[in-house]
Amino acid sequence: MIPANFDYHTPKTVAEAIGLLAEHGEDCKVLAGGHSLIPAMKLRLTQIPVLVDIGRISDLSHIKVDGSTIRIGAMTTHGAIAASADIKQHCPLLAECGAQVGDQQVRNRGTFGGSLVHADPAADWPAAALALNAELVLQSASGERVVKASDFFVDMLTTDVQPGELLTEIRIPVPAQPMASAYLKVPQAASGFAIVGVAVQLEMDGSTCKAVGIGITGLAPKAYRATAVEAALAGTTLDDATLSAAAAKADADASDAMGDIHASEDYRRHLTRVYAKRAVQTAAGRV
Ligand SMILES: Cc1cc2nc3c(=O)[nH]c(=O)nc-3n(C[C@H](O)[C@H](O)[C@H](O)COP(=O)(O)OP(=O)(O)OC[C@H]3O[C@@H](n4cnc5c(N)ncnc54)[C@H](O)[C@@H]3O)c2cc1C
Missing domain, CATH: 3.30.390.50 (CO dehydrogenase flavoprotein, C-terminal domain)
Structure with a gap:
């Protein structure tokens, strides 16, 4: 249960994180809540030479209702989404889904973005992201691209995220009333x-x-x-x-x-x- 050695970086900004991802390419992985990546490393199912921990980038943890769009930072935890008054008012499906992820400890640490990128076939968030026509914002050294949830999930544990890309935000259209x-x-x-x-x-x-x-x-x-x-x-x-x-x-x-x-x-x-x-x-x- 001891992972192989790895270099560990703690960028404070998205730009810094993207720079590290570009520098290290396929040798490098993003660390978000760590609930899937750390066990996989400890069990030596995967060996990652370089980890970029995005937990200190405050810009990645937010919930904003911006006109007709809900914008959720990739590092926002399951628990924060489940508890958000804005989410309960504008998109109760997300609150109901978030409240059912794991237990309280998992909800306090695991992230919306980490769950979507990990694409576990039994994860809860992908179902909600698909039902809500979510869009995922990916940033890299070559710019930004936005991928629809329906194109994002490619296969088991596989998404459209390419080496060097960081999922920064998930955008969800505010559901029309009633x-x-x-x-x-x-x-x-x-x-x-x-x-x-x-x-x-x-x-x-x-x-x-x-x-x-x-x-x-x-x-x-x-x-x-x-x-x-x-x-x-x-x-x-x-x-x-x-x-x-x-x-x-x-x-x-x-x-x-x-x-x-x-x-x-x-x-x-x-x-x-x-x-x-x-x-x-x-x-x-x-x-
Ligand atoms: C005991 C337990 C019970 C659980 N129960 C449930 C459950 O009931 N339902 C459920 O849906 N989930 C469940 N989970 C999963 C958990 O909720 C996390 O969502 C999940 O492990 C991934 O999120 P994370 O933030 O921990 O990501 P990490 O483990 O840090 O990362 C996962 C993967 O995504 C990549 N990644 C993470 N963030 C980004 C980003 N912003 N940009 C690019 N790549 C990124 C990482 O490089 C890694 O490959 C459970 C986990 C545990 C340990």
Whole structure:
């Protein structure tokens, strides 16, 4: 449980961090909350010659509601998002999701950005980021680029982040009113990670569902957007028959299904369909 030797840097600004990432290239990794990276290093699943700890860059920890956009710094902790009055008011899905990540210690230390870049197939945040059409801001020595959540998650533990890039901010459109949302998951008992998790963001027009975003984690090697369910629900009144038919398609967009000692592939697919229906029903009940 002792990691291989590494050099350790503690930049105070984004520019300094980006300079270090550019200098060390693929030999270097960002350290955020350390909840995934440090165990992997201690178990020698990975050996990183250079660590750039971004925990002292105050610019990376913020929650701002800026007109029609919520801007969240990559180092903002799960707990800070779950507790934020602005988030509860403008985007309750994020607060509900953040409150279900791990336990209090994990929520105090783990970060929104770290979780998204790590892209654990059982992590909670990717489902919410997909349902909310989040955009991720990546900065590097060659400038800034913005990636949609739907393009960000590439595969298991793999994202579109390139060597030298730092995720600095996550931008989320403030959901249009009237809206309602829900995040429901079946947690793995020991860690809290999602065996299956479903994030739903509804936009209503009277009793009609005008638009819906649904992100699903836990089933597939990467979180995905349940586009078949979304298409089947848009323009309907979310009656029970429509909901059942739509939720039956909840695993249709999964690239593959994972099975392990906690849940088989078939059981995960079943849970996905059941929880997709429950999550939409729960959200609809909150309109
Ligand atoms: C006991 C336990 C229980 C947990 N339960 C849950 C749970 O129920 N649900 C859940 O979703 N998660 C859970 N987690 C995961 C945890 O919440 C963290 O979100 C996760 O480990 C990654 O975030 P971090 O800030 O710790 O990132 P780190 O471990 O520091 O980094 C993870 C990876 O992302 C990269 N990275 C981090 N930040 C950036 C950045 N800004 N730019 C570029 N690259 C970056 C790092 O280089 C590394 O590769 C649990 C963790 C533990 C230890």
